[in-house]
Amino acid sequence: MDTYLLDTNLVSVLYDAGRPNHLAVRGAIAAFDPDAPQLVSAITIGELRFGLALSRAAGRPLAHIEACIELTEEHPLAEVGRHTAEAFGYVKSNIALQRVDIQRRLPRWVEAWSDRVTGQLLQIDENDLWIAAQAVERNLVVVTSDPDFVRVIAPAVPELRVQLV
Numbered sequence: 001m002d003t004y005l006l007d008t009n010l011v012s013v014l015y016d017a018g019r020p021n022h023l024a025v026r027g028a029i030a031a032f033d034p035d036a037p038q039l040v041s042a043i044t045i046g047e048l049r050f051g052l053a054l055s056r057a058a059g060r061p062l063a064h065i066e067a068c069i070e071l072t073e074e075h076p077l078a079e080v081g082r083h084t085a086e087a088f089g090y091v092k093s094n095i096a097l098q099r100v101d102i103q104r105r106l107p108r109w110v111e112a113w114s115d116r117v118t119g120q121l122l123q124i125d126e127n128d129l130w131i132a133a134q135a136v137e138r139n140l141v142v143v144t145s146d147p148d149f150v151r152v153i154a155p156a157v158p159e160l161r162v163q164l165v
Helices: 008-014 022-030 042-058 063-072 082-099 126-138 147-156
Strands: 004-006 038-041 141-144 161-164
Touching: 004 008, 004 126, 008 022, 008 042, 008 063, 008 141, 038 042, 038 126, 042 063, 042 126, 082 126, 082 147, 126 141, 126 147, 141 147, 147 161
Parallel strands: 004 038, 004 141, 141 161
Antiparallel strands: none
């Protein structure tokens, strides 16, 4: 039986009825084996807490983010440790080797990386790589509604299993 790792993008859509793809995501999650564990990453909790702090400071509505954080507590937590860090190095280097011109000075942050063929930004962020690393480390299936996760990260990491919903 597979174990699923719900990424931040998916969690945000799953727990926000106002999102256009909310019903499709809920339906896809409901179709999973009910006995299959669904984990939430510690990275996702951090991203949600960051969004909450910024929204609070900007005077934006907080109910959706607070509800997301509360609902994530219903899922087991995938924590980050030494083995995750090792998998992160593997994931990030594979993407660099496959997608970026490493003969040029490589920007430190993946958000600034450009595809060596098209010259366009890869459209992924560092936190996506940490979530991918958790999945590789534990042999989890990442469940996402972010097509860039599938387009950029999955092809560079053969053992990474990703389900786009």
